[in-house]
Amino acid sequence: MAADGNRSFLQIQDVVKDFNGHKAVNHASVDIAKGEIFALLGPSGCGKSTLLRMLAGFETPTSGRIVLDGVDLARLPPYERPMNMMFQSYALFPHLTVWENIAFGLKREGLPREQVAARVETMLKLVQLPKFAHRKPHQLSGGQQQRVALARSLAKQPQLLLLDEPLGALDKKLREQTQLELVNIIEQVGVTCVMVTHDQEEAMTMASRIAVMSEGRLLQVGQPGDIYETPATRFVADFIGNVNLMDGVLAVDEPDHVVITCADCRHYVGHGITGSQGMAVTVALRPEKIQLSRNKPADEYNTALGKVKEMAYFGSFTVYHLLLPSGAPLKVSVANVERHRSDEFTWGDDVWAHWSRTAQIVLTS
């Protein structure tokens, strides 16, 4: 999933979309490389769909530019843009067969009949539906409809493929399967792809780079691992996966380590940060980075005592909700590595939570 060569194939430059005073997209800028699968991730109302629609041409930016391969798209209506979209509802034409649906875009280009037929056949093979050419959309299952929608959007060999919540309409089992299939097809075709989703799992498994959006702004852009392990803001840390957030004060500020005093513990972080002593910071700690034990660990830093308040059993792991002395909660995720643990924790137990010197993320905003 490498982003090769042309790093600025699609440039979104300071785009703003203002709906009567409400800024749905608020100065968004990002460069997308050719061949990337790029995800816009965020909660509903964050502006990701609006941004996608501006790429497709269904909305015009209030200000800012969108440049694809050097061409400013501003004045182009959707039917003249070299990109195609796969809609969340698939939007297959119900009165046309699968074949005619896929051929629709090709016919608008005025291609000769044999060429259209050849392309449609190729697409049908690509999505593995060659025998369904003469069915109508209502005669297909949800998964099949999606494949037709994908074939239709790839038929014209667009420079950019836009996906609007591609897996939203599928149930969980089908979703996992489809995620991988979808990525395979997109990489096989080699098309640059921008997808919009509110599902972080979807974004992290499918995309090569993710942009986390909130309230019209792009909060952080990076590879899934970076976003998860090095979130830039509280929002990003909280939005992606689960996280424990602890407010504290910077007690010791050295170039190679810092110590942060929090209400229930003292953090020793094994790297320097930009800041000054006495500054207020937030420490973000992922639940799976914490270990639990009945005995007090040797370390005077990076430990906390808590009482087990809740336990949520997920089969492959258990999430313990601890109550710390100050009243703050601590979520700890423990993998169930053995089928039966001899010293299982239970409600009301006092346990010690402990984590390493590189497990924390220090946030200043």
Next chain:
Amino acid sequence: MKASRFNLWFARAWLAAGYGFLFLPIVALLVYSFNDSPLPNDWRGFTLRWYRALGDDGEIIAGLWLSLKIAFLTACGSVVLGTLAAFVLVKYKRFGGRTLFAGMVSAPLVMPEVVVGLSLLLMLVSAQRVLGFPERGMMTIWFGHLLLGMAYATVVVQSRLQDLHPQLEEAAMDLGARPAQVFWLVTLPMIAQSLAAAWLLTFTISLDDVVLSNFLSGPGSTTMPLVIFSRARLGLNPSVNAVAAITVAVVSVGVLITSYLIARAERQRTLDLAAAARA
């Protein structure tokens, strides 16, 4: 449980009485059209003479022919105007005079026909004085029917157009179709059924219209309803019964066939969906 049984029978009784009320006159018309007597109430025997008399009834035949022509033209024109108006009302949420437009489109639905007929006639007469045309006749009747038909057609098409998923038209544009092509290739096929319904509805309304036709007709342009109306005003007339019976028969067959076709299409669709779900 007794209450619900009572409710069930009450419902059935009410529906039966209601349908009886609706259909009684129609059945009576049919029955008396075979009555061998000019008076509807004394039964003298079964006969087909009124039907045979229709064949020689030049007035009715001429009226029928004229009415069919006007109805056909009305239906075609109403569907075109109605589709345009429906399109405008659904797609363009803001333009100058939209409220006036919406009001004018739906007003003929409820406006008493004497008012519409009177006003239209007065305007046509004034126009005739100034421009020299149009003469009262088939064309003026057609204008009046168009006005009425357009209102009905707009309602029918508009409700279908509104239910249309906007993403379908966006998808078409995304795939390279210009707005006019989107309309022809995607929107129109999808509203085709409602266009047919609007056509039939406006055809029927035009065929049946009395008041507007009366105001707007000229010498020699007497529609069938006008013939029937003038005969009915004078009293009971068995030829009217015969016409009625034929009309009822044609309409019933038409409605039954359409209902059957629609039901069959629905059943096929349900089967298709079930098959797809299993796949």
Next chain:
Amino acid sequence: MNGANGTNGIGGRIRRAFSGRRIVIALPYLFLLAFFLFPFLIVGKISVSEMDAVAVKDLFSVADGSLRMNLKLSNYAFIAEDSLYLQTYLSSLRYAAATTVLCLAIGYPFAYFMARAKSSRQPALLMLVMLPFWTSFLLRVYAWKGLLTEHGLIANLIIGSGLDHGLAFAGLIPAPGKLMNTPFSLVLGMVYTYLPFMILPLYANLAKMDLRLLEAAADLGASPWVAFWKITVPLSKAGIIAGAMLVFIPCVGEFVIPELLGGPETLMIGRVIWDEFFSNNDWPMASTVAVVMILLIIVPLAVFNKYQAEAQEHGR
């Protein structure tokens, strides 16, 4: 960007003026302006004009170098003073109101039971309502003539059962036995004709109602009767208004039914307009009567319009 080909300049202006959108809006708009609005303005104008034996005189005339406007308001004054006109207007409103109430009383339960019937049966039920609707209304009204005239089927039933005494007592028929050309026959005819107009919008509304609301009400302890009045009826308000307007407004100006089934004592304004125009050849008077009638129905018309607009907003 800009330039000769672009959106500025004369070429661009003309292109914009004739843009597809404008033409699409203009076509039906102009048709309606020409054939709906303009005629009403003419009616207004003629109502204040003088008419000699043949033609309507102009409002404006030039004499002695000055422009004179002749507004003849005597027609309006006449209507205001003549009790017969007033009575006719009131009578029309009364008959329309009575018809509407009766249609609602019969039609609401009817539509309700239709909507609650087994869903496989509903298309057939709907079709059975549509069938009379599609059959010529003129013929069906004519049929009542045959049924109510002396020795007619329904006439015999009513007289035979003694109901006609009750009707006479209520003032709906002048005397027992005489059922035709009476207020009774008129209202019967109007209810009969307009019943489908009440049933169809009500059915459309009730069929769409979410039955789970009634389940929720029952779960919270409401009896079916209470649930009906507190949930079903309020939710069907839009359908009730639509049906009522579709019946009331046209009824006020009905002509055919009063002509065929009404009598000398059933005063309806539609016939007055007709007579003034065709029998008396008094166009200004007919126009005046029409203008006043339009003013009478303007409030219900506005209500209907508002309902239409709202129905579109919510996509029905």
